[in-house]
Amino acid sequence: MKLHSLLFTGALLILSSHSAFAQSVDFVEPKNGATVTSPFKVVFAVTGMTVQPAGDMTANTGHHHLLINAENIPSGAVIPADEKHIHFGKGQTETVVNLPPGKYKLTMQFANGAHQSYGSQLSKSIDVVVK
Secondary structure, three states, X not given: OHHHHHHHHHHHHHHHHHHHHOOEEEEEXXXXXXXXXXXXXXXXXXXXXXXXXXXXXXXXXXXXXXXXXXXXXXXXXXXXXXXXXEEOOOOOOEEEEOOOOEEEEEEEEEEOOOOEEOOHHHEEEEEEEEO
């Protein structure tokens, strides 16, 4: 019986540690290091969370934000709305971006319904060159 309890406890620990890492975000396109021509398509992905419009405060939900040459947003901080911080509060998972030629750092930041960042765990940055 003791072995059974140990195995069960071990399985629970593995499952709980796995769920801590199951949440992530990524760029479907463009890929890191890509050279693109403006306007270009940006597609977001999220794993372990559900995309919902701004205002929905259900647990494990949120929406995407695209940061252009902007600093990461710490967990719990509200993401500003300006030309460097683009909100997708309707639950969009893709957009078309028009940028002048140059090098850019694009950061996808997932946030809750009140635009509060989930922090670095749900953030991903890539570098692109616009020709």
